[in-house]
Amino acid sequence: MSEALEKGRAVLAGMNPELEGVLSDRYDQIVPDMAESLVEWAYGRHYARDGLDMKTRQLCTIAALTAMGGQTAPQLKINIAHTLAAGASKREIAEVIWQMSLYGGMPAAINGLNAAAEVFAED
Numbered sequence: 001m002s003e004a005l006e007k008g009r010a011v012l013a014g015m016n017p018e019l020e021g022v023l024s025d026r027y028d029q030i031v032p033d034m035a036e037s038l039v040e041w042a043y044g045r046h047y048a049r050d051g052l053d054m055k056t057r058q059l060c061t062i063a064a065l066t067a068m069g070g071q072t073a074p075q076l077k078i079n080i081a082h083t084l085a086a087g088a089s090k091r092e093i094a095e096v097i098w099q100m101s102l103y104g105g106m107p108a109a110i111n112g113l114n115a116a117a118e119v120f121a122e123d
């Protein structure tokens with residue numbers, strides 16, 4: 001096991017310990033090792049880096065996914081949950097999404113707020 005994979009699994013242990021298994025069940029039959037690759041690359045090589053705390057990284061992720069638009073709703077919802085787990089408040093998340101109305105447009109921000117409302121209702 002690579003060091004990055006270990007780091008990625010450690011990051012997910014605090015936010016979403018089931019994610020690798022869910023991704024594996026859903027995608028590994030189509031793209032072998034997709035889940036492990038994602039955990040290693042995204043979480044082990046990016047989210048585990050020094051320089052930003054996890055809350056800030058997650059808020060940045062929400063901003064990017066919001067600005068990209070409605071097609072990112074599934075990933076946005078997962079990352080909103082991860083951001084709550086990283087210590088962000090619902091207000092901080094909503095403000096980041098609202099800020100993206102300037103950069104991704106009002107429809108993107110509304111889609112983001114709808115995703116947040118769904119996650120907040122589950123919390």
